[in-house]
Amino acid sequence: MANLLKPGDTAPDFAATGSDGHTYRLSDLLAESPVLLLFYPGNNTPG
Amino acid sequence: MALYQQHHVRPFGVNPAPATSHAEYAARLTLPFVLLSDPEAAIANAYHAAMPWGFGITRTVYLIGQDGRIQFGRRGAPGASVSLEHLESKK
Numbered sequence: 426m427a428n429l430l431k432p433g434d435t436a437p438d439f440a441a442t443g444s445d446g447h448t449y450r451l452s453d454l455l456a457e458s459p460v461l462l463l464f465y466p467g468n469n470t471p472g
Numbered sequence: 473m474a475l476y477q478q479h480h481v482r483p484f485g486v487n488p489a490p491a492t493s494h495a496e497y498a499a500r501l502t503l504p505f506v507l508l509s510d511p512e513a514a515i516a517n518a519y520h521a522a523m524p525w526g527f528g529i530t531r532t533v534y535l536i537g538q539d540g541r542i543q544f545g546r547r548g549a550p551g552a553s554v555s556l557e558h559l560e561s562k563k
Binding site for chain 1 (some may be wrong): 476479480481482483484485486487491506507508509510514515516518519520521528529530531532533534535536537538539540541542543544545546547549
């Protein structure tokens with residue numbers, strides 16, 4: 426598996442549909458606040 | 473979750489499920505954060521959170537600063553306090 430992105434690396438921008446129906450773009454979110462991304466395998470999985 | 477709010481960090485869950493599935497899941501669990509749909513695992517690939525050969529997603533957490541750069545990245549699901557230590561250290 427590829428190594429993690431490292432501190433200082435540019436975070437790849439993206440746009441995605443949220444569970445609230447809105448479309449979120451990372452660059453727009455970062456204009457407001459830092460962002461924490463939690464990648465996980467699937468809904469209904471522990472953790 | 474309160475820690476994130478206290479630090480003005482906005483958390484998002486990301487996985488390949490469609491937005492409709494996320495909406496049901498979020499409503500059922502009354503999740504306090506938005507889940508983002510990544511159906512082609514494009515975001516997971518960009519952030520090196522996808523397993524090779526399409527074997528799914530590896531639990532991975534990133535904190536991204538307002539300068540658009542990675543501040544912290546870790547496999548697994550470290551608690552909020554772990555992630556936010558790195559935010560504090562940047563201040």
